Amino acid sequence: MSDRRRVNGPSGGTHTPIFSKYLAKDVKELNRPTRVRAPNVLRKMFLKTGVTPSASGSAYLEMEPPRTRNAIGPGLASLSTSGLKLTCTVHGPRPLPKNAPFSPHIILTTHVKYAPFATRKRRGYIRDSSERDLGVHLETALRGVIIGDRWPKSGVEVIITILEGEEDQWWGDDRGRGSISAGEWGMMSVLSGCITVASAAIADAGIDCVDVISGGVSAVVRGSEISDRLSPGMLVLDPVPSEHEEIVSACIVAYLPGRDEITDIWVKGDIGYGSQSSEDNPSYEELTDNAVQAALGSHRVLVGALKETAALKLAR
Amino acid sequence: MAAPISIAVPGQLLGQASDFLPGSGTHIHNSKLYASILGPISKTIPPKSQGPQKRLTKITPAEPARPATVSIERGISLTSAKDGGKKAEVLPDVNSTVLCKVTRIAPKQASVAILVVGETVLDGEWQGLIRVQDVRATEKDKVKIFESFKPGDIVRAVVISLGDQSNYYLSTASNSLGVIMAASEAGNAMYPVSWKEYKDPETGVSESRKVAKPF
Known part of the structure; x- marks a missing residue:
């Protein structure tokens, strides 16, 4: 559907074009961000609740941007890589619209929207299919955690704006080797962040939940240092797509630590064809377990942020 | 713990x-x-309930400690609002006392907007309905809605049902329930003079309402 209500900017990148001598050289010489964390270490996370005064509940989540190994390269903003920045507002519980049928429990609606400037390629103002997909996954994840019976005849809206999205691959790979198109790996980290930030905002809004839900991502990645044969796959937590040459598969879970339950799981890529898990080919279970470990990591941040907010409010 | x-x-x-x-x-x-x-x-x-411990002639087992x-x-x-006392949203529930404003009257019912539940001021406006049989407890067949409410009145009522898709069902069938604030035809605030009458202090005209007992 085309957007006829606004004067849209030209589709394409949101970053200024680069006319740099560095670009004339081989792609490999540009400093690709590399993973400096250990495979089982998550990115640093910033989470704060109560950022939007007009909403019943709100939260803001930010992830540390990836760093390049030798940061002496050109300091162009266009060459920088972004972290993840999400803001979530929760409106409700509020009355259902007049024409809605009677509902004995709360009606949950979720909206996930990329800001037009959130990614390197400009996004539209109307939600596209990937944004609707994220919304459906988020709704599935949250529905299992909210105690809907406590709020009859009411609706709650969870609205997430992605201010800075995760890139699907390193921008240097965009031109050079366009054939290896990454299968929207950035969406996985974005969804995980959405679940965590929505959970914080719902707790801030005072809507009854059975647990604090958090999202976690794990992936099997492959570098290409060895040119002859495929390098072995490696399991990492909280992958940043631009830091890896190739992502073989990724898994995101929405996890309830208190109950040891998963409300949403999404696995993408080649996984689980080997019956035995090996160094080279981790099994499906291993991938999921690692995603749960990542979710546990973000859960600790979440609980810390929530306790901080509550203590702040009590002190006033 | x-x-x-x-x-x-x-x-x-x-x-x-x-x-x-x-x-x-x-x-x-x-x-x-x-x-x-x-x-x-x-x-x-x-x-601790003061039970039959006073009777010294009889030995009773100790009352089990209530949890x-x-x-x-x-x-x-709450969001970081400056007023500091804003409560989180509470829903109207059966038996909760609410304050509401009459929005529309019809021969069989009065439509109201629920503004306050208990002590909590609501963010949204929830629709409520006072049916003609729920206005008062006695002589229900003689009740007329237009002699009980006028649009704009502030009414204290109790929730009797979650109602249908959009309305909560409310009742004013008690002495303490009914209109607590009303304006006259002339637009002046009126004072209650009896259980069914409000009086305008300036024009001296009385109007009929289902009046809530002031105290």
Whole structure:
């Protein structure tokens, strides 16, 4: 559907074009961000609740941007890589619209929207299919955690704006080797962040939940240092797509630590064809377990942020 | 287990369900009591009932200790508003007293907008309905809606049902329930003179309402 209500900017990148001598050289010489964390270490996370005064509940989540190994390269903003920045507002519980049928429990609606400037390629103002997909996954994840019976005849809206999205691959790979198109790996980290930030905002809004839900991502990645044969796959937590040459598969879970339950799981890529898990080919279970470990990591941040907010409010 | 001011996050274990009674903001899962909202934990221990201990001639077994009620206070789940006392949203529930404003009257019913539940001012406006048979307890067949309410009146009522898709059903069938603030045709605030009459202090005209007992 085309957007006829606004004067849209030209589709394409949101970053200024680069006319740099560095670009004339081989792609490999540009400093690709590399993973400096250990495979089982998550990115640093910033989470704060109560950022939007007009909403019943709100939260803001930010992830540390990836760093390049030798940061002496050109300091162009266009060459920088972004972290993840999400803001979530929760409106409700509020009355259902007049024409809605009677509902004995709360009606949950979720909206996930990329800001037009959130990614390197400009996004539209109307939600596209990937944004609707994220919304459906988020709704599935949250529905299992909210105690809907406590709020009859009411609706709650969870609205997430992605201010800075995760890139699907390193921008240097965009031109050079366009054939290896990454299968929207950035969406996985974005969804995980959405679940965590929505959970914080719902707790801030005072809507009854059975647990604090958090999202976690794990992936099997492959570098290409060895040119002859495929390098072995490696399991990492909280992958940043631009830091890896190739992502073989990724898994995101929405996890309830208190109950040891998963409300949403999404696995993408080649996984689980080997019956035995090996160094080279981790099994499906291993991938999921690692995603749960990542979710546990973000859960600790979440609980810390929530306790901080509550203590702040009590002190006033 | 918990200090009086400790803060619970949703899903936090509060204790065995056999040791405590679940209050607001908590839920039970696998016979354990968990928190379900963010807030400070409060415990209320029921007062010891003064039973038949006075009779010294009879030995009765000690009354079993009643469990404390554990609840999470909802009050702090608010956005960082300056007014400091804004409570989180509370829904109208059956038997809760509400304050509402009459929006429309019809021969069989009065439509109202619920503004306050208990002590809490609501953010949204919830629709309510006072049917003609729920206006007062006696002589229900003689009630006329247009002799009981006018649009703009502030009414104290009690919720009798969650109602249909859009309306809560309210009742004013009690002495303490009914119109508490009303304006006359001339637009002046009126004062109640009897259980069914309000009077305009300036023009001296009385109008009929279902008046709530002032005290």
